[in-house]
Each structure stands twice: as C-alpha cells, then as structure tokens.
Amino acid sequence: MKITILSLFPEILSGFFESSIMKRAVERNLVEYELVDIRDYATDRHRKCDDEVYGGGAGMLMLPGPLGMALDAAGAGEARTVFMTPSGRLLNQALARDLSTEARLILICGRYEGIDQRIVDKFVDDEVSIGDYVLSSGEVAAMVLVDAVYRLIPGVISGESLAEESFSGSAGDSHDTGPLGPSLLEYPQYTRPADYATMKVPDVLTSGHHAKILRWRLKEQLRKTLAYRPELLATGGLPKEALDLLREISTEGGET
Numbered sequence: 107m108k109i110t111i112l113s114l115f116p117e118i119l120s121g122f123f124e125s126s127i128m129k130r131a132v133e134r135n136l137v138e139y140e141l142v143d144i145r146d147y148a149t150d151r152h153r154k155c156d157d158e159v160y161g162g163g164a165g166m167l168m169l170p171g172p173l174g175m176a177l178d179a180a181g182a183g184e185a186r187t188v189f190m191t192p193s194g195r196l197l198n199q200a201l202a203r204d205l206s207t208e209a210r211l212i213l214i215c216g217r218y219e220g221i222d223q224r225i226v227d228k229f230v231d232d233e234v235s236i237g238d239y240v241l242s243s244g245e246v247a248a249m250v251l252v253d254a255v256y257r258l259i260p261g262v263i264s265g266e267s268l269a270e271e272s273f274s275g276s277a278g279d280s281h282d283t284g285p286l287g288p289s290l291l292e293y294p295q296y297t298r299p300a301d302y303a304t305m306k307v308p309d310v311l312t313s314g315h316h317a318k319i320l321r322w323r324l325k326e327q328l329r330k331t332l333a334y335r336p337e338l339l340a341t342g343g344l345p346k347e348a349l350d351l352l353r354e355i356s357t358e359g360g361e362t
C-alpha cells in the first residue's frame with residue numbers, strides 16, 4: 107500500500123514512519139509512504155495557506171488553492187482520499203479493515219477550522235473522525251488511522267496476533283466474526299514473573315488446562331466489556347457459553 111499524507115506540519119509524521127513495526131513494513135516494501143508539505147504548493151512569497159471564513163466566524167480555513175494542487179500532484183483521482191475531521195464518520199475496526207485493502211491512500215490533515223468545502227466535494231471520498239473530541243490538528247488523527255490500517259496489511263504482523271485482539275471479531279467486520287461472535291474487549295494478559303509485587307498470575311493460566319484457560323479468558327473479556335463498553339454486548343449474537351458466563355459474573359458481586 108502507498109500512503110500519502112498531506113499536512114502543513116509533515117515533521118510531526120516522519121518519526122512515525124521511521125520507527126518500530128512501521129519501519130520494518132516500509133523496509134519490506136509492504137508500505138510505501140510520502141509526506142507532502144502543503145505549504146510547498148503555496149503561491150505567494152509568504153507561503154500562505156489559510157484565510158478567513160466567508161460569512162464570518164472565528165478562526166481560519168485552509169485555502170483550496172495550495173491543497174488542491176497538492177492533491178492533484180499526489181494523484182488524488184486514483185487513490186482513496188480521506189479527510190481527517192471530527193465531523194467525519196467514526197473510525198472502527200471494520201473501516202480500518204476496509205481501508206487496508208486499498209492499494210493507495212491519501213490522507214488530508216486539517217489545521218485551523220478545517221478545509222474549504224470545495225476540496226471535500228472535488229477530492230474527498232471519506233471524512234473520518236477518530237473519536238468524539240476535537241484535536242488541534244489532523245496529524246495525530248492520521249497517525250491513528252494509519253496505525254489501525256497498515257497493521258492489517260497481510261505480512262505486517264502475524265495473523266494470530268490479529269485474530270486474538272479486541273475487535274478482531276467486531277460486528278460489521280466481514281473478515282473474521284471470531285469464535286465469540288460480536289466484538290469483545292481483550293482479556294487481561296500476564297508474563298513473567300508469576301509473582302510480582304505480591305500479586306500472583308491467576309492459577310488457571312499456569313495450570314496448562316487449555317479449555318479452562320479459554321473459559322477464563324472469555325469470562326474476563328465479558329467482565330471487561332461489561333465494565334467499559336456495555337453497549338458492545340447489547341448488539342446480541344452472544345453464544346450460550348458467553349450468556350452463561352455473563353450470568354455468573356452478575357451473581358459474583360465484584361470478585362473475580
């Protein structure tokens with residue numbers, strides 16, 4: 107996949123592509139990236155990229171001229187083009203998986219109050235928000251989106267790790283409905299030492315009893331989802347084993 111990101115502050119993004127798993131994905135040619143400084147397409151000597159909003163209102167808007175030229179140069183006509191904005195549709199695992207199948211992605215990072223609507227009308231395929239809060243710019247949001255997407259490209263990380271994590275079986279995620287039906291949050295995990303700061307790893311995890319471990323993990327997934335994201339359980343479709351465990355949890359009154 108080739109990812110092009112248009113930004114007024116591309117230096118925020120460069121470290122992300124030069125570190126860790128992303129760095130390896132780039133070296134292995136699974137990901138190619140291009141960071142475009144929108145200011146390079148400004149036409150005046152001050153490299154101006156923003157102006158006041160027609161009709162009044164606080165703040166400045168990114169000018170359509172430089173951004174449009176940057177998009178043309180990046181080949182926006184041939185790539186899925188996404189504008190990062192708090193007024194877009196919410197990013198979730200299903201959308202990340204959908205985007206991960208694209209050969210080319212272009213992301214536009216907004217600054218100031220946003221971008222001119224004519225740029226959206228002419229170039230943008232999707233407007234995407236990473237959550238119901240307002241960031242000072244789209245760069246951090248773009249990194250979140252790219253991170254959620256590139257790791258789903260075959261070969262970037264192991265299929266086993268993907269299948270086991272939270273949301274791998276989320277509703278609307280056509281790739282894998284998971285053994286547990288709809289999406290659940292991930293269970294707690296432990297590593298050595300078995301005794302840390304007087305806290306012991308749950309006995310079942312060192313018992314070697316595979317079926318019991320699976321049951322414990324499912325129960326902890328349910329417990330966590332119930333505590334933090336109860337709406338995920340309300341969608342239905344839970345297998346009987348999960349419903350039984352939920353009943354067990356509800357009679358436990360807080361203990362594990």
Ligand code: ADE
Binds near residue numbers: 242243
């Ligand atoms: N830009 C500012 N806030 C944002 C958000 N929540 N999602 C995507 N882009 C943004």
